Amino acid sequence: MTKTPTLLATIASAAVAAAALAGPDIDESTSTQPDAGGVPQVAKVGKGTTTSSVLRATGTTSTPSSAVIGGDIVDMFIVRVSNTSTFSATTVGSADFDTMLYLCSVTLDASNQPSQAWIITGNDNASATTTGSTVTFPSPSTAYGPGTYAIVVTTARTMPIGLNPSSTGGTPPTQTALLNYAATGLMTQTASGPDLPVKLWIPLGGALAAGGSYSVQLTSVTTISPLGGSGYCGGISSGSCYTAHATSRGCDGYQCCQLVCSLDSACCSIGWDETCAELAVQNCPSCPDTAPACLGDLNEDGAVDGSDLGEMLSRWGTCS
Numbered sequence: 001m002t003k004t005p006t007l008l009a010t011i012a013s014a015a016v017a018a019a020a021l022a023g024p025d026i027d028e029s030t031s032t033q034p035d036a037g038g039v040p041q042v043a044k045v046g047k048g049t050t051t052s053s054v055l056r057a058t059g060t061t062s063t064p065s066s067a068v069i070g071g072d073i074v075d076m077f078i079v080r081v082s083n084t085s086t087f088s089a090t091t092v093g094s095a096d097f098d099t100m101l102y103l104c105s106v107t108l109d110a111s112n113q114p115s116q117a118w119i120i121t122g123n124d125n126a127s128a129t130t131t132g133s134t135v136t137f138p139s140p141s142t143a144y145g146p147g148t149y150a151i152v153v154t155t156a157r158t159m160p161i162g163l164n165p166s167s168t169g170g171t172p173p174t175q176t177a178l179l180n181y182a183a184t185g186l187m188t189q190t191a192s193g194p195d196l197p198v199k200l201w202i203p204l205g206g207a208l209a210a211g212g213s214y215s216v217q218l219t220s221v222t223t224i225s226p227l228g229g230s231g232y233c234g235g236i237s238s239g240s241c242y243t244a245h246a247t248s249r250g251c252d253g254y255q256c257c258q259l260v261c262s263l264d265s266a267c268c269s270i271g272w273d274e275t276c277a278e279l280a281v282q283n284c285p286s287c288p289d290t291a292p293a294c295l296g297d298l299n300e301d302g303a304v305d306g307s308d309l310g311e312m313l314s315r316w317g318t319c320s
C-alpha cells in the first residue's frame, strides 16, 4: 500500500491542527489490538479519563487475498456523540482509497460491554465528484439523543448484513441486507434494518475493492468517559486501572481489576481511589489483562495459592 505525498501532507497538516486544538485522536491500532473489528465486541473504543472532543479516527483497511471475505475491509469505532444535530464524520480528502462510512447505535449488555450495533445510515460518496464519504444523522436528527454510537469505515460497496432467523426453525438464518445501497446521499434502512443487529459486512456482489489509509474527520464526537458509580472490571466505561477515579468502581483491565479488588474490596464496591491505583501500579504489570493472570490461577483471583489447589482436588478424577 502506498500513500501519496498529497495525502501525507494533508494528514500532517491535519495533525498540526489537531495538536493545536488539543483534542485526542483515536488510532485503531494499539499494542494489544492492531485492528478495529467489525462488531462492537472487537471495535476500537474511544475512551478517555474525562469526556473530551475527538477530532479524528485513523487506521487502515486492506483487501484479503483469498476468496473468502475476511481481511481488513471494515473498522468500527465506538464513541460518544455529544450533539446529533451537529454531528458529522467524513473521509472526504482524508483517505487514499474509495471509502464507505456508516453510523450505528450501540447497545450495551448487563456487564456494560458493547454488544450489538444497529444500523442508522451510511454513505458511499459525499457527492458525484468524490469517492470520500460523509455521514450525519438522518432528518429529523432530534429523533436521536446524545449517547454511544459506532462509526464504521469500509472499503467500497461493503454493506452491513444481519442474520434473519428461520421462522420455522430447523434451517440456518439467512443473510439479510440492512440498508438500501445508494451511490450518494444517506442510505435508508431496509425493512429488516431496524430489527436486526449488524453481524457481517459483505461487498455488494462479492466484488472486493482496494483498501488503504484513512483519517475520519469528526464533529461533535467525544471520548467515552468513566460513568460515576457504574464501573465494572474490564467494562467499557470503567476508568483506567492506573489512575484514581474515586466516584466510579472497578477499572478497565479485567485481570488487574480482579487482583486489586481481591486486595482491597472497596476498589470494586466504593470507588477506585489513590490506594487502588497504587495497588494497580505495583502489581498489575505482572498480570496481563489479555490473558488469565497466571497459569494455575484456576479461580482467577490473581494468585496461585491453596484455593486453586482445593479447586483442583475437588475435581480430581476422570474427565467425562
Ligand SMILES: [Ca+2]
Residues within 6 Å of the ligand: 028, 035, 036, 059, 060, 061, 072, 074, 075
Ligand atoms: Ca483496520
Ligand SMILES: [Ca+2]
Residues within 6 Å of the ligand: 035, 036, 037, 038, 071, 072, 073, 074, 075, 076
Ligand atoms: Ca478491521
Ligand SMILES: [Ca+2]
Residues within 6 Å of the ligand: 098, 099, 100, 123, 124, 125, 130, 131, 132, 133, 156
Ligand atoms: Ca465511496
